[in-house]
Amino acid sequence: MNDVAFRRHARHLLLAWIALLALMGASLAGSYLPLGAGNLVLGLAIAALKAGIVLVLFMGLARAGVAVRLAAGVAVATLALLLGLSSVDFATRAQAPAAYQGSAR
Template identity: 40%
Template structure:
């Protein structure tokens, strides 16, 4: 009898080359976020760093959590959670970017 081990559910694991590509992309995004810390862009520093952080989070969600190839229900739940985090970040940015600089009298 041939014993071929196949998992009961879920797709096959990603290859080493895809892991290396994602790792390199995460390192490039890390260098970009460190680089933007030294560039004076005013309030756009925060927005650019949050954009870089969202890109890193999407890479981790899609490749390391295998949302790209897993069940549709898991993708729906993860995207709802990610959308909620984006709403909270957007509301926080709205509050921070519209504050006055001077003290309140």
């Protein structure tokens, strides 16, 4: 690796590190905001940005071949399908209270 490529890669790593630290701070700050359901949306958006930085820069999906990108896409689609089906199951399941057991005396 020549000097110019090394400096460019080091700059990308530094920018990614700064971005991940900023997103961590945003996540911390967002946890103190009373947004109701917006806290979940904010947290998931920040997590998606962090995951995107890791996928593109550290896992090298930007420079990966077609097979690797396809495998990553199938993995994300499978995860989305499983989360969607789990959410539907949770939303439609009857919420019966637990049975009360008295003392054994």
